[in-house]
Amino acid sequence: MPLYIAEVPSQIKKEASTEAAQLLEIAWSPGQIPVDPVAIARSAGIRVVEAKLDEDTLGALVKAPREDPVIVINESDQDNRKRFTCAHELGHWMRRSVDDEYTSIDLRSDLSRTGNDPEEIFANEFAASLLMPETEFRAQHDLGRNPKLLAIEFKVSPEAAAFRLKNLGLA
Ligand SMILES: [Zn+2]
Numbered sequence: 001m002p003l004y005i006a007e008v009p010s011q012i013k014k015e016a017s018t019e020a021a022q023l024l025e026i027a028w029s030p031g032q033i034p035v036d037p038v039a040i041a042r043s044a045g046i047r048v049v050e051a052k053l054d055e056d057t058l059g060a061l062v063k064a065p066r067e068d069p070v071i072v073i074n075e076s077d078q079d080n081r082k083r084f085t086c087a088h089e090l091g092h093w094m095r096r097s098v099d100d101e102y103t104s105i106d107l108r109s110d111l112s113r114t115g116n117d118p119e120e121i122f123a124n125e126f127a128a129s130l131l132m133p134e135t136e137f138r139a140q141h142d143l144g145r146n147p148k149l150l151a152i153e154f155k156v157s158p159e160a161a162a163f164r165l166k167n168l169g170l171a
Pocket residue numbers: 088092105106119120123
């Protein structure tokens with residue numbers, strides 16, 4: 001999908017959450033928590049590998065000519081970080097044309113700087129929507145779970161859970 005200058009963050013986020021919900025619908029069992037982004041990526045024909053990467057690299061999305069796309073994840077990262085990186089790269093993949101060739105790398109040191117980049121906004125919202133599906137997340141919140149408990153349940157960081165609560169207008 002092409003990017004237009006007029007695309008504002010709220011539109012990008014809406015697209016990202018819609019596409020994540022659609023992907024869950026076709027590639028994941030309804031209501032099953034935690035979501036496994038690696039299984040979903042593999043069902044989409046993407047190779048997912050962990051590799052020794054330098055400390056600042058979270059992960060990458062690579063598509064070489066005539067090869068399947070590959071999501072590379074930093075093997076040194078903590079499990080929930082790896083899950084978010086995989087879901088984030090899956091978000092980047094959703095925005096690419098099938099016949100593109102590309103290598104994109106996500107750096108830890110870029111996390112704050114890329115906050116206004118539409119592609120990063122999309123990938124982050126996509127990842128949050130994929131790992132914390134709205135219906136299940138709201139239901140768990142309604143049970144009175146705080147961000148730390150939600151984080152354990154959905155296998156995300158407490159920061160990601162708190163951010164999701166805020167984005168859904170629940171905090
Ligand atoms: Zn990214």
